[in-house]
Amino acid sequence: MxxxxxxxxxxxxxxxxxxxxxxxxxxxxxxxxxxxxxxxxxxxxxxxxxxxxxxxxxxxxxxxxxxxxxxxxxxxxxxxxxxxxxxxxxxxxxxxxxxxxxxxxxxxxxxxxxxxxxxxxxxxxxxxxxxxxxxxxxxxxxxxxxxxxxxxxxxxxxxxxxxxxxxxxxxxxxxxxxxxxxxxxxxxxxxxxxxxxxxxxxxxxxxxxxxxxxxxxxxxxQAMSASNTKEPLSKEEKDRIKVIFTMSVFSIIFWMGFEQAGGLMNIFANDYTNRMLMGFEVPASWFQSLNSIFIIVFAPIVAMIWLKLDKREPNSPVKFAIALIFLALGFLTMMMALITEGGSGDSMQISMMWLVLFYLFHTLGELCLSPIGLSMVSKLAPLRLASMLMGIWFLCTAVANKIAGVVGSFIGEGEAAVENAMGIFIGLGATALLSAAIMYFLSDKLVSWMHGAEGTHEPATQEHVLTEELEISAAKQ
CATH class of the missing domain: 1.20.1250.20 (MFS general substrate transporter like domains)
Known part of the structure; x- marks a missing residue:
């Protein structure tokens, strides 16, 4: 250095x-x-x-x-x-x-x-x-x-x-x-x-x-790498790579739903949301700030919760399942908005508070995902494959973003858009819940494949856990 x-x-x-x-x-x-x-x-x-x-x-x-x-x-x-x-x-x-x-x-x-x-x-x-x-x-x-x-x-x-x-x-x-x-x-x-x-x-x-x-x-x-010799992967390393691949594939589900924020939800805020507040029309783009604001506000709170739970803190796969449940809750919120607000087609104008709740649930899901992702790869990947496996994690995130755009595009135009949006919200919410259930039932097996890495903790200080909760922000760079 x-x-x-x-x-x-x-x-x-x-x-x-x-x-x-x-x-x-x-x-x-x-x-x-x-x-x-x-x-x-x-x-x-x-x-x-x-x-x-x-x-x-x-x-x-x-x-x-x-x-x-x-x-x-x-x-x-x-x-x-x-x-x-x-x-x-x-x-x-x-x-x-x-x-x-x-x-x-x-x-x-x-x-x-x-x-x-x-x-x-x-x-x-x-x-x-x-x-x-x-x-x-x-x-x-x-x-x-x-x-x-x-x-x-x-x-x-x-x-x-x-x-x-x-x-x-x-x-x-x-x-x-x-x-x-x-x-x-x-x-x-x-x-x-x-x-x-x-x-x-x-x-x-x-x-x-x-x-x-x-x-x-x-x-x-260069000097260090010249002395390195390639050795075959051990069973422990292979098991840990299985965990990385499994979590990476499931991450596509989360980011596919989460990344509706800048696309489908941006259009929904612009066309189907009553944005008048005390005579001022809130720009639709302002809702894109909610995720970052909620991270700043809630990351310390989530960190405190994990500290209070101590040994009862969920393992990484269970946290992933919780993240997917929060993702589903976000889409359930939008479904309730469409059902309760009344109106249809171009006349639909939901309250801004529904969108605020939507982004809140998705941010909480994002914060539950923070011990996974980059941290998981760094803990589990064999050193000689760390860069490649990190690339696979980002590649899955890239695939999720493209799928998010394709899914959001089914909203269509005009009067059919609200009905189509309801179908998208139902589909994404149901997919998130099903994936959460699968991840929960796989959690014990995934932890066993980690061969002790999940149980290796830094000293349990608030600063350390807060850093973990904010680690998800690294993916935004």
Whole structure:
């Protein structure tokens, strides 16, 4: 690990942590601000500055885009490890993402006849930039601390709070500007956030990070890897890999439902929700901030619950089953909204509180999933296969995002949309409940395949458990 410059601490942590906090917060501000208005922009009428696409076409593209967000980091991580180094990858990725935001912000009148081609170029740059940025910045957080430094858990807690702060502010600011100044202004606002992120990294990284992230990781580990010899997998390692594959496949069910947030639920908030509050019409994009806000509020509470349960704390597969139950409760909430609010077709206008409950249940499910995912792979994967198995986890998340777009696209148009939405909510809720039951009955077998890894705990402090609850945020990078 490269030495950290002696620039002093802030709140008990190296100042470089807060540089990375700001870099990631502004990048997430841009990404989630753009994502919150993307589908709404695609379905908006051309006279309102949009493309006038059908719901099905918009949601299908949204699914493809969010799938690419999880696939491109596999290549971006390799380039950073072998060619660029993390710092250079972050800066190049940041510039590409900023360019993507600004290109999407070009008014249609300036590119008449080529609007969609310009839009696709912007999305492509966002995907490529994300691939370079996403997998690299969080690893630099760990490099700020020596092995065994007890501050590391707290550092990731602070860093993940930055992710969610950006995820909360982006939709609020970019969504509001898009609602009053036009879609392109919203995309430009997202680009400004990305530029701030890059400027922070370019101007302050040498002072506060020193040489961290400058040299590709492959060069640093070359001497060690030369002495490594490949050995066949043991039975214990094979069993643990079975757990990773099983949980990864089941994760598709969770993320398939959860990722309706930016697509189907965005359209539902825009078209079928009464958003008037004391004479002010709440922008539909603002609901995209609820997940990040709820994580900030409820992560400490969930952490306290796990601490209180102590030895009765559910194992990881059971927590996964609980997450799927919360997912189902979210869709049950929307089913109740459609049944009790009255109206049909274009006249349907449900209360905003139903959407708030929907996002609350799904966030609680997300927090129950936090001991799984990245933490599970890091605990169970054989060291020589860790990167590949982490890639499989992200690949399953990518597949889930694409399926989410396809499922959401069945909402259709006009008067049939509400009836179709009810069918989607029933289908996703039932699938989540069935998957929860299967996961619960498989839990004992999965724990036995972990061969003791599930029972290996860090000291049970609130800070440590809070870090686990926020670990789910790493998947948002």
């Amino acid at each position: 490269s030495s950290v410059p002696k620039t002093g601490d802030f709140l008990g942590h190296p100042k470089g942590l807060f540089l990375l906090f700001g870099t990631e917060m502004w990048e997430r501000f841009g990404y989630y601000g753009m994502r919150a208005i993307l589908v709404l922009y695609l379905v908006a009428l051309t006279q309102d500055g949009g493309f006038g696409w059908t719901n099905a076409d918009a949601l299908s593209l949204y699914g493809t885009f969010t799938m690419a967000v999880y696939v491109t980091p596999l290549l971006g991580g390799w380039l950073a490890d072998n060619v660029l180094g993390q710092r250079k990858a972050i800066i190049i990725g940041g510039f590409l993402m900023a360019a993507g935001h600004f290109i999407m912000g070009i008014p249609h009148s300036m590119v008449a006849g080529h609007e969609e081609n310009v839009f696709y170029l912007g999305l492509a740059l966002l995907c490529c930039g994300n691939g370079l940025f996403k997998p690299n910045i969080s690893t630099m957080v760990g490099d700020l601390y020596a092995d065994g430094d007890k501050r590391r858990d707290g550092a990731f807690t602070i860093f993940y709070m930055g992710i969610n702060l950006g995820g909360a502010l982006g939709p609020l600011v970019a969504g509001y500007i898009a609602s009053v100044a036009g879609w392109q202004a919203g995309f430009i606002t997202a680009g400004v956030g990305m530029i701030i992120s890059v400027i922070l990294q370019m101007t302050l990284s040498q002072k506060y990070l020193g040489d961290i992230g400058r040299v590709p990781a492959a060069k640093l580990s």
